[in-house]
Amino acid sequence: MRVSFARPRRGGWKRALVLVPVVVVTxxxxxxxxxxxxxxxxxxxxxxxxxxxxxxxxxxxxxxxxxxxxxxxxxxxxxxxxxxxxxxxxxxxxxxxxxxxxxxxxxxxxxxxxxxxxxxxxxxxxxxxxxxxxxxxxxxxxxxxxxxxxxxxxxxxxxxxxxxxxxxxxxxxxxxxxxxxxxxxxxxxxxxxxxxxxxxxxxxxxxxxxxxxxxxxxxxxxxxxxxxxxxxxxxxxxxxxxxxxxxxxxxxxxxxxxxxxxxxxxxxxxxxxxxxxxxxxxxxxxxxxxxxxxxxxxxxxxxxxxxxxxxAPGSGGGGGGGGGTVSGQTITGPGGKCVDVAGDDTGGDGTAVQLWDCQSAAKDQHWTWSGQTLQTLGKCLDIAGGSSAAGTQLQLATCNSGGYQAWVRQTDGSLRNPTSGRCIDSPSGATANGTRLQIWDCNGSGAQKFTIGTPIYGPGGKCVDVAGDDTGGDGTAVQLWDCQQATSLDQKWTWSGQTLRTLGKCLDIAGGNSAAGTQLQLATCNGGGYQNWVANADGSLSNPTSGRCIDSPSGATANGTRLQIWDCNGSGAQKFALA
CATH class of the missing domain: 2.60.120.200 (Jelly Rolls)
Known part of the structure; x- marks a missing residue:
């Protein structure tokens, strides 16, 4: 945060300086x-x-x-x-x-x-x-x-x-x-x-x-x-x-x-x-x-x-996002479905918020945090009628700074509304397209797991990417590629416990092999140790089972560079930062 002091062009706050006689290297x-x-x-x-x-x-x-x-x-x-x-x-x-x-x-x-x-x-x-x-x-x-x-x-x-x-x-x-x-x-x-x-x-x-x-x-x-x-x-x-x-x-x-x-x-x-x-x-x-x-x-x-x-006025709003289509991050809920606004990217007041198949080009599936609000299409995720009752449905509404539009991420993966004290919930854990989301007593169940995808930046500023076009079957290569978060679902990763997930699958070490040089892939989540990752203070991501870190071979930054595990060494080839 800008704890300091703004940069007015002239005048403003001034600070006394202490001069110390030491040498500056070139x-x-x-x-x-x-x-x-x-x-x-x-x-x-x-x-x-x-x-x-x-x-x-x-x-x-x-x-x-x-x-x-x-x-x-x-x-x-x-x-x-x-x-x-x-x-x-x-x-x-x-x-x-x-x-x-x-x-x-x-x-x-x-x-x-x-x-x-x-x-x-x-x-x-x-x-x-x-x-x-x-x-x-x-x-x-x-x-x-x-x-x-x-x-x-x-x-x-x-x-x-x-x-x-x-x-x-x-x-x-x-x-x-x-x-x-x-x-x-x-x-x-x-x-x-x-x-x-x-x-x-x-x-x-x-x-x-x-x-x-x-x-x-x-x-x-x-x-x-x-x-x-x-x-x-x-x-x-x-x-x-x-x-x-x-x-x-x-x-x-x-x-x-x-x-x-x-x-x-x-x-x-x-x-x-x-x-x-x-x-x-x-x-x-x-x-x-x-x-x-x-x-x-x-x-x-x-x-x-x-x-x-x-x-120009009248030509439509919405972000450029580098490609002009969508901006923000997807929120993945039960069954790997995305939090979606009913209809086709219109989103008037009172429009239902639901689960739907994730679609990389859907503006109404891409949300941005603003304070404690979650926004899409210029409006806020809202509890209908300003009601705290369990079972009250979610909708899109004009942002009003009210407590029923505030959301806080919990350590168990849920999203809680502080005013009602309840969490976003899919009734009975339903995963069908069109399932209307609601608030319910927070219980830590799978029906209340809503994860927000973020990119992982690697060497050369490239993003951790799944080969192919947002499909990601078992065994698909995990690689570096130009960052395209505006359109690529497979560059949006979420933490779930110690696993990193995208497209409903987990980041995995191929073949369950601890050897240095073993490549990474996408695979069905199985609760195994070769799918666990820990974010370290030096910026690396390590796998506790193998004891090795995610690595770009020889620090390569070319599109398509296949990622691997290697002995943890703190080098730039092992810096992977979650946004």
């Missing part, structure tokens, strides 16, 4: 940035039109195109976040690399890790990127976070974000609005997304923390390029801001989480786009601080492309 000796993307704007999502873009095709070593961008220079104290670098317009800090990338590079001189830092911050000349009433805007960038680690990246704070255009006209922050699409700190290989609004401190948006996603694992985001996006959707009620990582809608903020005036003041206007690579500040301090003696100089935020897409 980046060149320890960090290699792999530039494996070519500058190209992502394909326009269906229903959208490309409004504005830049693929950074400047000559090597030259500064920014000032017809599109402006430098934001000066000491870190200008920005109100506690950061300690000085932002410059020097090509030592901001430059095109000649390979289709804009690079922001942090440089250090001297022996004091808390002084002598320079870096880069740029913002668009235009402040016109927004959604009109009834429309949708999508802001998307492909970039690589600085290739540093928690061992040598303390104090690094890269960001891709936006401030409201009214700020340039003198409206104060945070009333004017801020949307942080991507932030990472201290080399954690994470993604934080946040909105800021209202007043500071406190107010409806809990400033200066804001309303945020918290820390999300971003495996491979420091060693490769990934796609970050936000959509402001004013075509649905309540309006939404959806955040995406590699096409996966992992966080949503809805207008009804704050009062109407606060939301309108902060969101219902255009924005301008900002990239910066800060050093130090309140946010890094909240996670251990920095920079320190081990912090390397020379880390780079490498930006491949940025694009703005718009969907």
């Amino acid at each position: 980046m060149a000796a320890t960090v290699v940035v792999s530039l494996n993307a070519e500058a190209a704007v992502p394909p326009t999502p269906p229903g959208f039109s490309l409004t504005w873009s830049d693929d950074f095709n400047g000559a090597s070593g030259t500064g920014i195109d000032q017809s599109l961008w402006k430098y934001d220079t000066g000491p870190g104290s200008n920005f109100g976040t506690g950061e300690i670098e000085t932002m410059t317009n020097s090509t030592s800090n901001v430059y095109y690399d000649g390979q289709g990338h804009l690079v922001l590079q942090a440089q250090h001189s001297g022996s004091d890790p808390r002084g002598g830092w320079t870096s880069g911050r740029v913002e668009t000349q235009a402040a016109t990127f927004g959604a009109p009433a009834g429309g949708v805007v999508r802001i998307e960038s492909v970039l690589q976070q600085p290739n540093v680690t928690t061992a040598n990246g303390a104090g690094y704070w890269p960001a891709f974000w936006m401030l409201g255009a009214p700020l340039r006209d003198g409206v104060t922050w945070p009333k004017s609005g801020e949307i942080d699409i991507m932030e990472d700190i201290n080399g954690r290989s994470s993604d934080f997304s946040t909105i800021h609004c209202g007043v500071s401190p406190g107010g409806p948006c809990n400033e200066s923390t804001g309303i945020g996603s918290g820390e999300r694992a971003c495996s491979g985001c420091q060693t490769g390029f990934h796609d970050y996006a936000a959509e402001i959707d004013r075509s649905v009620s309540p309006e939404q801001i959806r955040f995406y990582l590699d096409g996966n809608n992992f966080f949503t903020v809805s207008a009804n989480q704050v009062d109407a005036t606060t939301w309108s003041d902060a969101i219902d206007h255009p924005f301008f786009i900002i990239y910066d690579l800060a050093i130090g500040g309140g946010f890094p301090d909240a996670f251990g601080g920095g920079p320190n003696a081990a912090t390397v100089s020379g880390g780079k935020l490498v930006i491949d492309s940025v694009a703005v897409y718009n969907k």
Whole structure:
């Protein structure tokens, strides 16, 4: 979460700094940035039109195109976040690399890790990127976070974000609005997304923390390029801001989480786009601080492309999700069926919520958490009539911040409504299509197991995938593949006890073999030890029976790389993060 302090363009909170005379090592000796993307704007999502873009095709070593961008220079104290670098317009800090990338590079001189830092911050000349009433805007960038680690990246704070255009006209922050699409700190290989609004401190948006996603694992985001996006959707009620990582809608903020005036003041206007690579500040301090003696100089935020897409009023809402079809996560219930809204992706107030065969293209089977609410089609999962009685059915309804729309995940796999004290239930454990879901006394039975699928990010930022197209018979290979959570059911995994499941089957070690190099497969769940997995502190997933970890052979990242078990060694080939 953004415990720190928002990033107003000028002024705001300031922090005293303590200077310690120690030595900072250089980046060149320890960090290699792999530039494996070519500058190209992502394909326009269906229903959208490309409004504005830049693929950074400047000559090597030259500064920014000032017809599109402006430098934001000066000491870190200008920005109100506690950061300690000085932002410059020097090509030592901001430059095109000649390979289709804009690079922001942090440089250090001297022996004091808390002084002598320079870096880069740029913002668009235009402040016109927004959604009109009834429309949708999508802001998307492909970039690589600085290739540093928690061992040598303390104090690094890269960001891709936006401030409201009214700020340039003198409206104060945070009333004017801020949307942080991507932030990472201290080399954690994470993604934080946040909105800021209202007043500071406190107010409806809990400033200066804001309303945020918290820390999300971003495996491979420091060693490769990934796609970050936000959509402001004013075509649905309540309006939404959806955040995406590699096409996966992992966080949503809805207008009804704050009062109407606060939301309108902060969101219902255009924005301008900002990239910066800060050093130090309140946010890094909240996670251990920095920079320190081990912090390397020379880390780079490498930006491949940025694009703005718009969907006109009346052309339909819903997320782009990297492919424009569905967003969010499926909820798998009894019999492997999905929680579904009756009808075909329409979902008016009072529409029944039921079980149905899982369908990768069904928007009304893809749900997003927003606070304690579960939302799809712009509405909330609701207990009909605001009744606490056992047997009361579930429906879709306009989000109202009421207690009968709040849900909490329990350790036994159930979803409990705190107001009624009851759990989502399939009557008598029924699994037939069209089974109407209800609330019932929480009992831990199979009728109340509802698991929410999430991707598992592996080496190279690829996802753990089942070969084939969402079929997954016994013995089907488990592999790495480009993340496609918007459309691939077989990239959405759920924990059930110590098993990892997708498509109604379990992640399994082929042949029940403990030997290093044994490949992984999908298989019917059997309660055996070769289907058990434990998430370890170093980011690995180990099988207690074999004593070995999931591994990508030689750290391969190609699509179709077959996963195996191998001696646990803490290497990047064994980092598998559940979103």
